[in-house]
Amino acid sequence: MLAMGSMELNFGEFQIVVMIVFAVIVIFLGAIFVLVAIQARRNVEFEIVTNTGYRLRRYWITFLVLLLGSSVVFSLFFTPYPGSAHTTATVRVSGGLFYWSMSPQKVPAGSDVHFDVTSVDVNHGFGIYDPDGVLLGSVQAMPGYHNNLDLTLDKPGTYLISCLEYCGFKHDKMVRKFEVSS
Amino acid sequence: MVPQTSGQQRTVGWLFGVTGLALFTLMALLGVAMRLEQGDLISISPEWFYRLMTLHAAGMLAGALASMMGGLWLVVRSVVPSLNFGRAIASFAAIVTGVVLVLVAVLIGGFAAGWTFLYPLPFHSSGMWSTWSTVTFLVGMALVGVGFVIYCIDVLKATTETYGGLGGALGVTWLRGRAPIPPPPQVIAATAVSLQGIIAGAVGTTIIVALLDHAIDGQVTIDALWAKNLTYFFGHTIANLIIYLAAGMVYVLLPLYAGRQWKTSKPLVIGWLGTITFVLTAYSHHLYMDFVQPGAAQLVSLVASSAAAIPVAVVTIYTGMMLVWGSRYRWTLTSVLLYLGFAGWAIGGMGAVIDSLIPVNFRLHNTLWVPAHFHNYLMMGIGLWMLAFVSYMLERASGRTARKRVTLLAPVALIVGGYGFIFSWYVSGALGIPRRWAVHPPGTQDYSIVASIFAIVFLLGFFAVLAEFISMGRQAWRRRGLATTPSAPPQIAGASPEADIASSPSPQPMVKAGFGLITIVAMAVAAMFVFFPPISDASELNVKYHHLVHAFQFFTGAMLGVAAASSPSFFNRFAPRWTNAALAIVIVVPVAMLLYMIPAIYSGLVDNDFLHASYHLFVVFLGLLTGLGAALLGRVAGWTILATAVGMALMFAPGVSGG
Numbered sequence: 066m067l068a069m070g071s072m073e074l075n076f077g078e079f080q081i082v083v084m085i086v087f088a089v090i091v092i093f094l095g096a097i098f099v100l101v102a103i104q105a106r107r108n109v110e111f112e113i114v115t116n117t118g119y120r121l122r123r124y125w126i127t128f129l130v131l132l133l134g135s136s137v138v139f140s141l142f143f144t145p146y147p148g149s150a151h152t153t154a155t156v157r158v159s160g161g162l163f164y165w166s167m168s169p170q171k172v173p174a175g176s177d178v179h180f181d182v183t184s185v186d187v188n189h190g191f192g193i194y195d196p197d198g199v200l201l202g203s204v205q206a207m208p209g210y211h212n213n214l215d216l217t218l219d220k221p222g223t224y225l226i227s228c229l230e231y232c233g234f235k236h237d238k239m240v241r242k243f244e245v246s247s
Numbered sequence: 248m249v250p251q252t253s254g255q256q257r258t259v260g261w262l263f264g265v266t267g268l269a270l271f272t273l274m275a276l277l278g279v280a281m282r283l284e285q286g287d288l289i290s291i292s293p294e295w296f297y298r299l300m301t302l303h304a305a306g307m308l309a310g311a312l313a314s315m316m317g318g319l320w321l322v323v324r325s326v327v328p329s330l331n332f333g334r335a336i337a338s339f340a341a342i343v344t345g346v347v348l349v350l351v352a353v354l355i356g357g358f359a360a361g362w363t364f365l366y367p368l369p370f371h372s373s374g375m376w377s378t379w380s381t382v383t384f385l386v387g388m389a390l391v392g393v394g395f396v397i398y399c400i401d402v403l404k405a406t407t408e409t410y411g412g413l414g415g416a417l418g419v420t421w422l423r424g425r426a427p428i429p430p431p432p433q434v435i436a437a438t439a440v441s442l443q444g445i446i447a448g449a450v451g452t453t454i455i456v457a458l459l460d461h462a463i464d465g466q467v468t469i470d471a472l473w474a475k476n477l478t479y480f481f482g483h484t485i486a487n488l489i490i491y492l493a494a495g496m497v498y499v500l501l502p503l504y505a506g507r508q509w510k511t512s513k514p515l516v517i518g519w520l521g522t523i524t525f526v527l528t529a530y531s532h533h534l535y536m537d538f539v540q541p542g543a544a545q546l547v548s549l550v551a552s553s554a555a556a557i558p559v560a561v562v563t564i565y566t567g568m569m570l571v572w573g574s575r576y577r578w579t580l581t582s583v584l585l586y587l588g589f590a591g592w593a594i595g596g597m598g599a600v601i602d603s604l605i606p607v608n609f610r611l612h613n614t615l616w617v618p619a620h621f622h623n624y625l626m627m628g629i630g631l632w633m634l635a636f637v638s639y640m641l642e643r644a645s646g647r648t649a650r651k652r653v654t655l656l657a658p659v660a661l662i663v664g665g666y667g668f669i670f671s672w673y674v675s676g677a678l679g680i681p682r683r684w685a686v687h688p689p690g691t692q693d694y695s696i697v698a699s700i701f702a703i704v705f706l707l708g709f710f711a712v713l714a715e716f717i718s719m720g721r722q723a724w725r726r727r728g729l730a731t732t733p734s735a736p737p738q739i740a741g742a743s744p745e746a747d748i749a750s751s752p753s754p755q756p757m758v759k760a761g762f763g764l765i766t767i768v769a770m771a772v773a774a775m776f777v778f779f780p781p782i783s784d785a786s787e788l789n790v791k792y793h794h795l796v797h798a799f800q801f802f803t804g805a806m807l808g809v810a811a812a813s814s815p816s817f818f819n820r821f822a823p824r825w826t827n828a829a830l831a832i833v834i835v836v837p838v839a840m841l842l843y844m845i846p847a848i849y850s851g852l853v854d855n856d857f858l859h860a861s862y863h864l865f866v867v868f869l870g871l872l873t874g875l876g877a878a879l880l881g882r883v884a885g886w887t888i889l890a891t892a893v894g895m896a897l898m899f900a901p902g903v904s905g906g
Contacts, residue, residue: 073690079610080677083601087673090597098590101568109573111507118569122514126561133553136604140549143606146538162373187368188471190536190613192681200679202609205537208367208471212538229613229681231361233373234293237684 072225077199145202147215152179160189160206163235165226171244174221180214182206189239190229196222203229221247255332256324257640262339263317264637270310270346271633275709277303279702285687286695294375296685297359304362305349309391311489311629313342316398318496318636323437327405334401334830341394348387356380361683363482364388366458366474382462389455392448393834395485399444400830400884406430406438407883408754413438418516429511436495439519440488442887443526447488449891451481453898456841464847466905472539473902479533487526490592490624493632494563497585500639501567504582505574509566518558525555535608545605552603556596564589580649580712581642583658584635591627595620598673613683616676619669627665634712641716644723653715660708667701754822754881757889758813771806774799778863787853790904794844798896800863801840801870805889808874822879832876837892840869841899
């Protein structure tokens, strides 16, 4: 058991894109709320507001349906759920209060790793950070079930496995290393 | 016209609104303490941190729920006079008792399994708490749920009886051209929320009772994936419904300051039908990282989580903005908070929609992105509307609005502090900092320090508002007994609450004589096949099948109960006067039915045929009682509660075994 220790967390490229998209949305929404607040002082016939508003609403709903629909469909191509992909290493992972047991504890760089994740007691979250401190993803470790996660680990170095599902008073101490050799 | 409020409405408003706000205040202080600890600015042991974390979430949920229940009740009662004051008070009493039990469990018992009490953590305390505190916490949360369900049953009963059934109260009858006027929007909101609240309450009760069964009898085993599904269905739906309760209140309050009426439109009716569908099917996004969850559930959740944003963005928030645009909006503290709450809902909602995409969730699940988005809409949406609700009542009671400097400066502090606090979380989440960590990874404390500073700025604004509330409250106290309708809010042209009352309520039996009666008796008889020896023998071999048999036995009794209580002589004699007893029965008896299914009770009976048969007949009897109770609640509330009670028995079967 160790704390996150010397690993310094970093933003991944994916996470930066998510933040930028969200920032754009926040600025867009913020601008609308400011604009409406400014326009609230004016005296405009409600009929004029509704006529224009109802006309614009058609565009608004079309835009939203297209935006949300396309993002939902697009996201389906990038789900982390395991398919029938070839794997070169299987790592059995078991979470317990407050430790991770993993076998094997090292894989060669470039391995297509199949993590077979379960728990011996409560729900844990198997979060994996690469040697640069970027969170690659997570899967739940659940008692009585095996969740399988496939990841290609190209970067050699020390990865960190960290619990991402609250499991008790040493939850933040439930961290261990995992080696990817060059 | 400013809605006239009765003494009962004001009592409910003050009780729910002020209690909710008081809880919010206390829990906010705990929240800031936790943030200071994560920034290494103060020291709290991990044991106490996780206790406070559990209490903070459970208390906030109960406080926000109570407050917005009161807000919606106040505005709906003006157009649905049959809403029952006594049942509102009973609902309040259940919630307060539940909160007291949660406080005892956490502060004295040391319970710290998180407000979601995710099985099996409540029973693996690592020495932090004992079983009694788990039981106390679960009963406390169940009582909060019971309080909400009492409220929902009464609202559903009253709105559907006033507006001619479920279709009438949801505006569907009007949409189909079969009613001349639609119900007011707050009635549609109240009906939709109460329908979903009863379903969520039934799911929550099932998982809580299953955990209590396990606490009582260690032989009871629970499937972890099943437990997670039920827990998140309950938790997600209840938390989500709070903002929809609030929306119903805002439909009435915002127009008072815009001088324009919020009318029921076809998009509003369709939007609420969409909301019912999407809110009830979105919860599985909490299980995206459980890869064993069926793919269909993930797909439904993926679509529903995004689709849920459409009615909000296209109908409620969009219409709110149209009402404000060019209205010479009257900016008071109340109306500023009402307006800003929309922004919190919109921005927090988008943070949730982004996280509901599976590839994003894979990288942000259980990072600080998650508390960022729900604090965004809970704190900056519901939190501001909680303040707006109390502010509105104080404006009416004191006859004045808040002072100008408070109206100008406090919202600035709330916005700067609130969004600064929340955005530091969004960034921290993108950085991969896990949520629910007492001690944050080394080198990331600065994010917590920045967040703490912003949180304190938020609190300054918050306490400035509370101080103004105290001042207005004193004035209101001096004015008590005088006319309560102030000159402050403007008149809404053409609005007349009285005109919105469709007709006097008329409770209808669940089943009318004739074909309906024959149908349910036939269903009861068909369900009796579970008593046939080959079926009952086979079910003895597998506990889950045995529980399924119980569900059908319960169903048999329930159908017979409905048939008996729907007879005109019985219904007309007992329906109006026995409503409270019926309500108690439909809440207590299904719980008793689930508590009854533990090996400690039935394992000693299986060798004695008479006792064994009596055990099963008692399940039928419990169903009969539930059917009788449901029937006395009238057609819509009755069928809803009956379907959920039978659903509880059916849900229980696949997840609970042992013995």
